[in-house]
Amino acid sequence: MSHFEFKCTKCFKSHKADPQTLKCGTCSGTLSVKYDDSKRPVAIMVGGGTLEMPIPLSSLSEYLSLGEGSTPVVSMPNISAMLETAIYAKLEFMNPTGSFKDRGTAMMISALKSKNVSEIVEDSSGNAGASVSAYATRAGMKAHIFAPLSAPQTKLNQIKIYGSVLHAIDGSRDETTEAAEKFVENKSLVYASHNLSPFFVEGTKTFGYEIFNDFDREIPENIVVPVGNGSLYLGIWKALEELKEKRLIKTLPKMHCIQAENVNPIASNKAWSKSEIKPTVAGGIAVGSPPRKSEVQSVLRQSGGTAYSVTEASIVKWQIKLAKHEGLFCEPTSAAAFAGLENLIHKNQINKNERVLIPITGSGLKDVFPE
Ligand SMILES: Cc1ncc(COP(=O)(O)O)c(C=O)c1O
Ligand SMILES: [Zn+2]
Known part of the structure; x- marks a missing residue:
């Protein structure tokens, strides 16, 4: 049994922590990770090695890092x-x-990789897309990144340099999300949405x-x-x-x-x-x-x-x-x-x-x- 599950933030129903589950099946509420207090969670050391922070991975070796965090x-x-x-x-x-974004991406990509996900879709104003592109490469995953065409060119270039497929959408940030959601549905891929995961x-x-x-x-x-x-x-x-x-x-x-x-x-x-x-x-x-x-x-x-x-x-x-x-x-x-x-x-x-x-x-x- 895992030491964590997903819990609906609205109706508090529990859900298995599955990469494809991004919303509550009962009320469509967003989900968050809930640790089982009766089990000792896997934890990383944070804050100059002084604090244990529980993480949703079954072993520390699953954590993929590019050196994020510990910022001054x-x-x-x-x-x-x-x-x-x-x-x-x-x-x-x-x-x-x-x-x-690298803080969140490191954990999200590590968790998806640990569940054998090999191809993902993400949408972003630019920064999360660049971050997911970098960490997906580190994890050996293929990533499709949706971003508004109007995003700064530097961010769009950054998404591409790590090797992900950039889908530049001629529309607003919200329309970019809609385009990514459609793509996920049509191709049956895993939606690695940093907003929902x-x-x-x-x-x-x-x-x-x-x-x-x-x-x-x-x-x-x-x-x-x-x-x-x-x-x-x-x-x-x-x-x-x-x-x-x-x-x-x-x-x-x-x-x-x-x-x-x-x-x-x-x-x-x-x-x-x-x-x-x-x-x-x-x-x-x-x-x-x-x-x-x-x-x-x-x-x-x-x-x-x-x-x-x-x-x-x-x-x-x-x-x-x-x-x-x-x-x-x-x-x-x-x-x-x-x-x-x-x-x-x-x-x-x-x-x-x-x-x-x-x-x-x-x-x-x-x-x-x-x-
Ligand atoms: C530089 C920067 N600051 C803040 C935010 C806001 O983050 P969130 O959408 O998670 O609130 C973003 C999101 O893209 C960002 O790129
Ligand atoms: Zn719910």
Whole structure:
């Protein structure tokens, strides 16, 4: 018997952890990995080798790594002074393919490989596609990556260089998902969707474990995350809940969720039709119908975080500010979190005597340069 299964996030029904099972057969809810408390789980050491994190693999030898995780945390003296708040950044662009996605991908590809999957389909705004392309190659799998034709050329080139088949779709991010889903159905392939696969969030959890060590057990009171589908946002929360369950931390941070005004189904709490989606420079969070929306909203409620959406001009302004004042060149999607932070501080949603942690989710080198 396995030490884990899938559990529906809506009706809590259990499901066998099968690579083809991405939604609950009873209520269509999204799924997450549930470990069997009566069994000793397989675990990796995270946070400088100090913490055991359960993983959905039957042995450690199944874990395929390209060296993801263990990213540095840096203080931001100039921006902290500007906003009169102690702000820290965790440099997720230092992951092997230049974004945080590698944390989730490493776990998802390892789990699929362990179940003898040899050909997969993925859809992405670019970063997850590049990440899946790299790790699929490492695992000896064939990957079909769907991405919008409008994605930055660097990301499309990156998807191709690792050897996957790129399907560039002339449509929105949501239409790219639809095209991938159709392809999966027609070819009977495994849909390795980083948005739906419960394995992906098990990988992004490493971020949450690492910050326990990065901050010497004193996790900042606020974490501000750019959210499209919420894979990093939900992974951090799941990790911190596991640490709380183990009584390693007493309190949980406020988890703030930042979106672009042009596509903000979570911040606005409404469904976005295709015609309402306006273009945004923050391509990584341009998701009109995130399947895990209610999970993100539940974390917002539980943690006391705020969902906030930001203008295009403020995203570009912060992308330039981070480069010019802190020497950190991130992509616009990552800069959106800082645009959100400025507003949350001004609106007193974040107190100036509290610390703030922001993941710099992707490298500026992967996107178009601001003018
Ligand atoms: C750089 C960057 N930041 C943040 C996100 C948002 O991640 P998620 O959709 O898992 O919320 C993405 C997603 O593509 C991204 O590429
Ligand atoms: Zn269900």
